[in-house]
Amino acid sequence: MIKFFKSTFEKIIEGTLFLSSTITTLAIVLIIVFLFREGIGTFNQSPIEEGFSLVVNKNNPINELSAQQIKNIFDQNITNWKTVGGNKDSIILFNLDNISNFYSDSAIGENFEFLPQCISDYTEKHSGVVAFVSTRYTGKGFTGKILTTPKVTITQFISQKEWFPTAQPAAQLGVLALILGTLWVSFGAIVIALPLGLATSIYMAEVANPKVRNFLKPLVELLAGIPSVVYGFFGLVIIVPGIQKLFDLPVGETALAGSIVLGIMALPTIITISEDALRTTPKAMKEASLALGANKWQTTARVVIPYSSSGITAAAILGIGRAIGETMAVLMVTGNAAVIPHSFLEPVRTIPATIAAELGEAPQGGLHYKALFALGCILFIITMAINLIVGYVSSKKKYNTR
Amino acid sequence: MEHIITTELVSLFYSEFQALKDISIDFLPNTVTALIGPSGCGKSTYLRLFNRMNDLIDNVKITGKVTIEGEDIYKKDTNIVELRRKVGMVFQKPNPFPKSIFENVAYGLRVNGVNDMSVLKEKVEFSLKQSALWDEVKDKLKKSAFELSGGQQQRLCIARALAIEPSIILMDEPASALDPISTAKIEELIYELKNNYTIVIVTHNLQQAGRVSDYTAFFYIGELIEKGETKELFINPKNIKTQNYITGRFG
Amino acid sequence: MIISKKVIRNKNLKEKIAFNIFRVFSAIVVLSLVAILSFIIYNGISVINWTFLTAMPEDGMTKGGIFPAIVGTLCLVAGSMIFAIPIGVFSGIYINEYTKDSFYKRFIKLMTNNLAGIPSIVFGLFGMSLFVNTLRFGDSIIAGSLTLGLMVLPVVIRTTEEALKSVDNSFRHGSLALGATKLQTIRKVVLPMAFPNIITGIILSVGRVSGETAPILFTVAAYFLPKLPSSIFDQVMALPYHLYVISTSGTNIEESRPIAYGTALVLIGFVLIVNLAANALRKYFGKKVKMN
Numbered sequence: 038m039i040k041f042f043k044s045t046f047e048k049i050i051e052g053t054l055f056l057s058s059t060i061t062t063l064a065i066v067l068i069i070v071f072l073f074r075e076g077i078g079t080f081n082q083s084p085i086e087e088g089f090s091l092v093v094n095k096n097n098p099i100n101e102l103s104a105q106q107i108k109n110i111f112d113q114n115i116t117n118w119k120t121v122g123g124n125k126d127s128i129i130l131f132n133l134d135n136i137s138n139f140y141s142d143s144a145i146g147e148n149f150e151f152l153p154q155c156i157s158d159y160t161e162k163h164s165g166v167v168a169f170v171s172t173r174y175t176g177k178g179f180t181g182k183i184l185t186t187p188k189v190t191i192t193q194f195i196s197q198k199e200w201f202p203t204a205q206p207a208a209q210l211g212v213l214a215l216i217l218g219t220l221w222v223s224f225g226a227i228v229i230a231l232p233l234g235l236a237t238s239i240y241m242a243e244v245a246n247p248k249v250r251n252f253l254k255p256l257v258e259l260l261a262g263i264p265s266v267v268y269g270f271f272g273l274v275i276i277v278p279g280i281q282k283l284f285d286l287p288v289g290e291t292a293l294a295g296s297i298v299l300g301i302m303a304l305p306t307i308i309t310i311s312e313d314a315l316r317t318t319p320k321a322m323k324e325a326s327l328a329l330g331a332n333k334w335q336t337t338a339r340v341v342i343p344y345s346s347s348g349i350t351a352a353a354i355l356g357i358g359r360a361i362g363e364t365m366a367v368l369m370v371t372g373n374a375a376v377i378p379h380s381f382l383e384p385v386r387t388i389p390a391t392i393a394a395e396l397g398e399a400p401q402g403g404l405h406y407k408a409l410f411a412l413g414c415i416l417f418i419i420t421m422a423i424n425l426i427v428g429y430v431s432s433k434k435k436y437n438t439r
Numbered sequence: 440m441e442h443i444i445t446t447e448l449v450s451l452f453y454s455e456f457q458a459l460k461d462i463s464i465d466f467l468p469n470t471v472t473a474l475i476g477p478s479g480c481g482k483s484t485y486l487r488l489f490n491r492m493n494d495l496i497d498n499v500k501i502t503g504k505v506t507i508e509g510e511d512i513y514k515k516d517t518n519i520v521e522l523r524r525k526v527g528m529v530f531q532k533p534n535p536f537p538k539s540i541f542e543n544v545a546y547g548l549r550v551n552g553v554n555d556m557s558v559l560k561e562k563v564e565f566s567l568k569q570s571a572l573w574d575e576v577k578d579k580l581k582k583s584a585f586e587l588s589g590g591q592q593q594r595l596c597i598a599r600a601l602a603i604e605p606s607i608i609l610m611d612e613p614a615s616a617l618d619p620i621s622t623a624k625i626e627e628l629i630y631e632l633k634n635n636y637t638i639v640i641v642t643h644n645l646q647q648a649g650r651v652s653d654y655t656a657f658f659y660i661g662e663l664i665e666k667g668e669t670k671e672l673f674i675n676p677k678n679i680k681t682q683n684y685i686t687g688r689f690g
Numbered sequence: 691m692i693i694s695k696k697v698i699r700n701k702n703l704k705e706k707i708a709f710n711i712f713r714v715f716s717a718i719v720v721l722s723l724v725a726i727l728s729f730i731i732y733n734g735i736s737v738i739n740w741t742f743l744t745a746m747p748e749d750g751m752t753k754g755g756i757f758p759a760i761v762g763t764l765c766l767v768a769g770s771m772i773f774a775i776p777i778g779v780f781s782g783i784y785i786n787e788y789t790k791d792s793f794y795k796r797f798i799k800l801m802t803n804n805l806a807g808i809p810s811i812v813f814g815l816f817g818m819s820l821f822v823n824t825l826r827f828g829d830s831i832i833a834g835s836l837t838l839g840l841m842v843l844p845v846v847i848r849t850t851e852e853a854l855k856s857v858d859n860s861f862r863h864g865s866l867a868l869g870a871t872k873l874q875t876i877r878k879v880v881l882p883m884a885f886p887n888i889i890t891g892i893i894l895s896v897g898r899v900s901g902e903t904a905p906i907l908f909t910v911a912a913y914f915l916p917k918l919p920s921s922i923f924d925q926v927m928a929l930p931y932h933l934y935v936i937s938t939s940g941t942n943i944e945e946s947r948p949i950a951y952g953t954a955l956v957l958i959g960f961v962l963i964v965n966l967a968a969n970a971l972r973k974y975f976g977k978k979v980k981m982n
Contacts, residue, residue: 051788057780058789061847062801068808071819072840091838159750236715244709253716255969261959262894264901266930267954270937271726274947300932301722308719321534325596328490328528329547329603330520330693334705339550339819344537362809364904365930369938389811389904396815398907401823413815415809424807428800520698552697 068249075410079194082404083186084207090172091206092156092181092229093165099123101185104108105197107207110167118165131159131168132206157181169206191406194411200386202405210408211413218292218385221378222367223360225296226303230356233300234307237348241308242315243337261305269369272298276372282325284382290372293381298366303342303356314348315341351431358423363415364389388412443468443607443637444489449503451493454609457605458484460661466654468606471629471638471687473669474541476658483673485658486609489639490526491519495575497590501670502571507607524551527600528609532616533592535584535599540576543584543595543609562602569635571628597628601636610640628652645685649673653655729959734955737948743748743956751936753947761918762831762926763900763960766910769835769922770899774843775892776824782850782888787876806844810904813841818872818908832922834910841905842895849891853884857871890968897964901957903930929957 048204084104085091091107093099098120102110107424110117110128119125131139140155153174160166160181168181175183189210197211239255276297281289318341326336342349373394374385391410445467445540459481466472474482482543487493488505491512495512503513514520524547535543544563553559563580567573572594576587584595593613600608610629614622629638629651642648648655656666657680665672665681676682745755781798789795817837827833856881865875881888903911911931919926933953936946 043871047871048875051784054780054784055779056786056818058784058798060781061778061798061805061843064843065801065805065808067820068816069914070813071824073916111890148826172730182962233715233719236712237719239711240709240716242751244712253720256720259962260719262897262965263726263900264903264930264957264961266901266903266933267501267730268726268956270933270950270954271729273937275729279727301726304719319534321530321532322536323963324492324495325528325530325534326536326546326550327495328492329524329550329599330523331546331550332701332705335550336707339538339546340536358807362807362811364809364811365934369934392811393904395909396818410819413812413982417812420807420809420812421804424804427807428803438561518698521693521700524693550701551693552700 038182043219056237058091061342068417072410072413073123075407076412076414078407079210079404080191082188082407084189084210084404085186086205086208086404088172089169089206090162090174090175091184091186092170092179093167093184094160094166094177095180095182096164096183097126098125098186100182100431101187101236103187103190104193104209105137107186108199108201108204108209111169111206114349122366124164126165129163129166130223131156131166131170153179157319175379189408194408195415200375202399202408208404208408210404211297212388212412215388215391215412217377217414218371218375218388219361219387221381221385222292222295222299222371222387223357225381226299226360227353227357229300230303230307230360231353233350234304234356235311237259237304237343238308238312239337242312243333243341249342255306257305260301261309265363265365266369267301268298269366270303270372280382286382288384290370290384291382292371292378292385295367295371295385296381297372299360299363302363302366303359306359307356310352311345311349314345315362316353317346317348351427354423354427354430356419358427361423362389362420364393392416441468441507442466444486444639445504445506446485447504447506449485449488449501450504450610451481451488451497451502452500454498458489458661459488462663464478464656464663464666466637466639468637469633469635471640471651472654472656472659473631473652474639474641474656475643475645475648475684476664478643479660480658481661482656482658483611486611486639487640489607489609490523490528491517492528494519517569520551523604525605527603527605529593529596529600529611529613531598531612533589533597535587535592538584540584540587540595542581544598544602546599551603559625563598566602567595567597569601569632570594571631572598573626577674590617590624593621593625593629597625601632605636606687607637607639609640612641612643615643620645621681656685661682693955715932730951730954730958732822733948733949736955737952738955742952747914747949748916750942750946751914751932751949752942753949755931756932756949756956758916758918759929759932759953760956762910762928763930764910765831765897766834766838766906766927766928767899768837769831770842771892772807772893772895773836773839774846776938778843778846779850782847782854783876783881785847786854787872787880802844802847805840806848808841808900810841811907813837813905814909815888815906820894822909828923829912829925830911830923831907831910831919831926832927834926837909838899838902841897843904845895845898846892846896849894850884850888853887856879856887857883886971890972893964894967894972898963900960900964900966901930903928903934906931914950929953931962933957 048363070369091102099118115121117125117127117414137400139159145152145369156168156170156174157180186207194210194212196213198213199211200214201210203210217437241253263376272294276294279287280294322340322344323336326340367387368390373386373390375382375386378385384400392412396409399409442465447460447463448461450457450461455557462485474486476482484493489507493499501513507526536546541563544566545559564573569578572591575591584592587595614625624648632638640652651670651677655669655672657664659680665676665678673685676685712961729809743757744757746757748754787797819919821836822829824935852959861879861883862875892914906928911959912927913935915925915927933950935948968970
């Protein structure tokens with residue numbers, strides 16, 4: 038009887054342990070579901086805010102305008118319908134903000150009761166008009182034509198440069214500048230961190246005596262432990278003004294500042310992993326090299342580094358991954374201008390920083406909100422890819438040493 | 440005949456621990472000398488005196504005199520690179536570098552400033568022939584050394600040591616990680632190499648010592664107990680400890 | 691073959707140059723760390739006093755203390771650990787003690803590694819979507835703690851696994867041979883031996899949790915909330931977010947600079963203490979295990 042309880046008890050515990058072990062998988066599945074559920078929602082929506090529409094004269098041959106065309110029309114970069122494939126007719130912008138230019142308050146009525154009629158009349162009379170109005174006013178008896186707007190597509194999302202998620206009348210959701218900004222800053226970070234990190238790891242593994250190493254090791258661990266906001270803060274008060282002065286710039290918040298801060302932050306990852314890799318080199322292999330008359334540096338360069346190359350590669354890739362995903366420090370020092378970077382001395386904006394800066398202001402469930410989740414999906418896919426590459430690189434069978 | 444290696448009252452300390460006690464042995468050129476004895480007796484440590492591999496360990500102190508070709512190798516101005524060129528070494532486990540077969544053999548030349556491809560080719564071929572590996576690998580010199588079998592890897596390591604034209608080859612239990620067939624090949628090779636090189640081999644395997652060596656030295660807890668011609672020592676050991684060891688009473 | 695003196699001189703010169711480059715680069719790494727630390731300590735130390743640590747923020751966060759942020763961070767650390775420790779340790783035990791080198795083991799490890807690689811802002815998005823909106827916890831300690839807990843879970847799992855792996859199999863076999871069950875062996879033999887390393891891992895993950903900002907941005911952190919939480923469904927301020935706010939978007943950035951230095955120092959101090967504690971523990975237990 039006791040034995041029975043005992044074994045049932047063991048079974049229950051084992052079950053609990055098993056369930057715990059499934060949590061990470063469950064978490065990843067949930068993250069994918071929730072991230073992509075919201076993110077994919079971006080691509081089912083029109084870039085025009087819900088409850089509004091664009092209307093034109095019913096004789097206007099144009100039926101559809103893209104988000105970019107809408108923006109250009111309302112920014113008055115496009116002033117003739119011909120440019121978007123219509124008749125040769127200049128465009129007249131009409132929206133509720135400038136309605137007083139067209140109709141007097143009395144004509145509209147105290148409670149806007151005549152507004153729908155006004156809009157209808159105006160669009161009918163002027164062939165070149167395009168009006169951005171609430172759908173409330175374009176109901177029964179409306180004589181104009183309501184334009185359709187193509188839904189946001191994935192290709193557009195990724196390939197367009199302009200990120201104005203709150204622009205009126207149509208949100209501009211192009212993340213190319215953000216993707217390039219992220220890669221740009223990370224690239225700069227890795228250019229800084231890789232030589233420093235690898236040199237330090239080689240120094241720790243091959244050159245330094247045990248005393249120096251025992252001093253360096255906890256220091257690197259400490260570097261890993263410092264919160265990213267503290268790095269960001271340090272960057273903000275030291276590196277940013279420094280860059281501004283050094284290069285005589287209007288603002289110091291630049292890609293370079295981001296790269297330096299991220300570079301420092303990626304160091305511990307690179308150092309720890311590559312040092313571990315270097316240390317796996319069998320002693321016998323090093324001795325064989327020394328016994329052939331090679332000195333320590335020749336042994337390191339020609340035997341130790343080639344032997345641990347897969348680990349060193351993994352370290353570099355993980356360092357890049359750390360840089361790509363970092364949010365707060367970058368948010369604080371890069372200036373967050375959503376433009377395609379041309380040099381390291383310009384402000385840039387990265388994907389994580391965009392999410393952190395804008396999610397708080399995006400109404401839940403709206404297009405902007407969903408677009409930020411779509412950004413999260415991109416980030417998720419990039420880092421997953423990095424993880425899988427690292428897994429592949431470090432599992433790649435090392436030369437069999439039998 | 441002149442002695443190629445001599446050691447005179449050599450002692451070695453790891454910090455406080457004395458690993459070798461006043462060892463004096465002289466080695467004749469073109470002979471094979473086996474160092475035997477139970478684990479931890481100091482035979483590997485003794486072997487590593489000759490190419491100063493013990494230098495790599497911290498807190499090692501060495502007293503006494505070791506000469507190679509008449510030169511005191513523990514003199515201050517000894518050129519260690521030149522010494523290690525002269526004294527090749529083969530390790531217990533085959534430890535080829537993560538490089539191609541060709542580059543493994545060329546390694547010792549390259550790190551010592553030889554980069555002329557025609558010279559490299561010639562020496563690699565010569566060394567691989569000497570280590571009886573040429574016929575097996577001549578078509579795949581560019582392949583990774585790790586694709587070879589364990590026995591082939593060990594012969595590659597011997598070729599690697601031969602490439603820089605040493606006069607002495609140290610072997611630290613070179614066959615202990617190999618199967619019997621590979622072991623036989625290595626032993627055959629040692630016999631061949633004796634014509635051109637002086638070989639000092641550490642082995643656990645008494646039969647092996649008996650088969651390949653001309654002279655044998657028996658070590659026990661850091662001391663040299665007995666040395667002499669192999670046949671003599673095996674048939675007619677003078678010391679009781681040697682007798683016990685070779686008859687299998689301890690070890 | 692004779693090696694010329696020139697070749698030897700040449701290669702030894704190269705060695706010298708290479709090693710000196712490594713030395714210089716390592717020194718740069720050390721110096722940048724020292725620079726960051728000393729800069730913050732130098733500027734922050736004069737700000738820190740008892741009032742700073744125990745008072746509410748005042749005057750648009752340009753005066754007063756950071757007490758609610760400290761309490762908030764402690765709440766989040768506690769909350770996330772309540773979630774992450776049991777689940778993390780249990781999964782570590784399951785992976786190391788119950789699975790053989792099977793597909794499942796490799797799969798779980800892959801998933802754990804993947805989870806560890808996800809950027810913290812993605813955790814923030816996920817936490818907002820699941821805990822705040824779908825489960826309707828709102829911006830709350832519980833939503834923030836669960837998000838943070840999930841984020842450090844891989845750290846806890848890995849350290850547990852590593853700690854268990856370092857226990858020699860002979861101890862397990864010895865116990866099993868005496869008729870103990872598997873569970874008894876794990877509880878009475880394996881876990882006690884692995885305990886120091888598990889604790890060290892947990893302490894380090896506490897350090898990680900206390901410094902994270904991105905996951906709590908949209909799940910719990912309050913911009914300004916000069917009162918203490920009364921339930922797990924309340925919002926709280928948190929140290930890292932507070933530092934972010936007063937250094938970038940506070941009402942008066944210049945005037946709140948001293949507070950920012952103070953907050954940064956408190957954060958670093960926390961991480962420092964956590965690291966030292968972990969190291970001390972490692973040493974202490976290391977000795978103890980040896981003595982036995």
